[in-house]
Amino acid sequence: MPRLAVMTSGGDSPGMNAAIRAFTRAGLARGHEILGIRDGYTGLIGGDFHPLGARQVGGIINRGGTILGTTRCDALRTQRGLVAACKSIRDHHINGLVVIGGNGSQAGAEALGRHGVPVIGVASTIDNDLTGAEPSIGVMTALDVAVEAIDRIRTTAMAFRRAFLIEVMGRQSGYLALIAGIAGGAELIVLPEHELTPSDVLVRLHTLHEQRRAHAIVVVAEGSAWNADRLDAYFKAQKSVEIFETRVTKLGHVQRGGAPGVYDRILATRLGVAAVDAFERGQMNVMLGMTGGAICATELCEVVRAKKPFPEHLLAMAKTLAQ
Numbered sequence: 086m087p088r089l090a091v092m093t094s095g096g097d098s099p100g101m102n103a104a105i106r107a108f109t110r111a112g113l114a115r116g117h118e119i120l121g122i123r124d125g126y127t128g129l130i131g132g133d134f135h136p137l138g139a140r141q142v143g144g145i146i147n148r149g150g151t152i153l154g155t156t157r158c159d160a161l162r163t164q165r166g167l168v169a170a171c172k173s174i175r176d177h178h179i180n181g182l183v184v185i186g187g188n189g190s191q192a193g194a195e196a197l198g199r200h201g202v203p204v205i206g207v208a209s210t211i212d213n214d215l216t217g218a219e220p221s222i223g224v225m226t227a228l229d230v231a232v233e234a235i236d237r238i239r240t241t242a243m244a245f246r247r248a249f250l251i252e253v254m255g256r257q258s259g260y261l262a263l264i265a266g267i268a269g270g271a272e273l274i275v276l277p278e279h280e281l282t283p284s285d286v287l288v289r290l291h292t293l294h295e296q297r298r299a300h301a302i303v304v305v306a307e308g309s310a311w312n313a314d315r316l317d318a319y320f321k322a323q324k325s326v327e328i329f330e331t332r333v334t335k336l337g338h339v340q341r342g343g344a345p346g347v348y349d350r351i352l353a354t355r356l357g358v359a360a361v362d363a364f365e366r367g368q369m370n371v372m373l374g375m376t377g378g379a380i381c382a383t384e385l386c387e388v389v390r391a392k393k394p395f396p397e398h399l400l401a402m403a404k405t406l407a408q
């Protein structure tokens with residue numbers, strides 16, 4: 086009986102559990118044995134494998150986080166760690182490994198693939214920065230959370246005539262900030278892909294004030310050089326309080342936690358089943374993701390090599406609309 090293993094790795098994202106459930110149940114239905122690996126690459130290196138049955142993945146489609154646990158594992162970046170991971174796969178007689186995760190996790194999968202491990206990646210990160218996935222698992226839920234927060238903050242901002250700096254996740258990617266900013270009607274969006282100086286932001290606040298706007302929402306990506314705290318410190322030093330009093334809200338891990346929305350449950354379920362299909366076709370060293378509304382496979386080396394283009398047209402649109 087073919088033996089397939091599944092793990093989650095890196096930052097969790099809402100929908101990972103739905104993918105584990107779908108992969109496990111589809112695999113079992115086709116006569117495969119399914120093992121779950123705990124705590125990502127750390128568990129792979131340490132041999133932390135456990136059989137997964139249909140009932141063990143029951144009641145998790147609606148749960149955030151990951152029942153398998155996750156880590157950011159530096160050891161896999163070393164030759165020693167990589168060799169240990171490959172040995173662990175051989176020792177446990179694994180015929181195929183599924184890695185559910187984002188950029189760093191897919192880079193690990195690619196390295197394993199180069200060392201002979203039959204591996205399939207599943208695109209899962211709220212950052213939406215993976216080539217070959219539009220969107221990846223968790224993005225839509227994270228955006229819903231961020232936009233709900235922006236809507237709520239706007240009402241209190243209006244009450245006090247304040248400017249809010251709302252920081253959203255994305256260490257290297259401004260995607261969440263851009264889309265949440267557009268959907269939340271932000272007056273300004275600050276992104277690592279298009280850095281603004283703090284004086285650019287202040288000029289914008291002055292313009293809004295001159296237009297007699299009663300409040301302002303500035304959505305800031307966590308990875309911007311001028312993040313929310315730095316911008317706020319600058320404004321205070323410039324006595325911007327004379328135009329708007331400022332407040333900072335960092336949404337942080339609130340965006341990553343909690344129940345996945347319908348879109349992510351269905352996307353994750355489709356990708357989990359597609360991973361079983363891919364192994365049965367003998368496909369390996371690819372990452373599965375949604376592209377143009379269909380599930381597509383992208384070579385892992387391409388996922389690792391190619392930087393996902395930033396949606397410039399959406400930023401241009403955001404600027405036009407935030408007048």
Ligand code: F6P
Pocket residue numbers: 095096097157187210211212254255256257307341
């Ligand atoms: O998983 C991606 C991400 O959520 C980034 O947006 C964020 O910068 C980072 O993870 C936070 O990582 P950690 O949970 O390890 O602090």
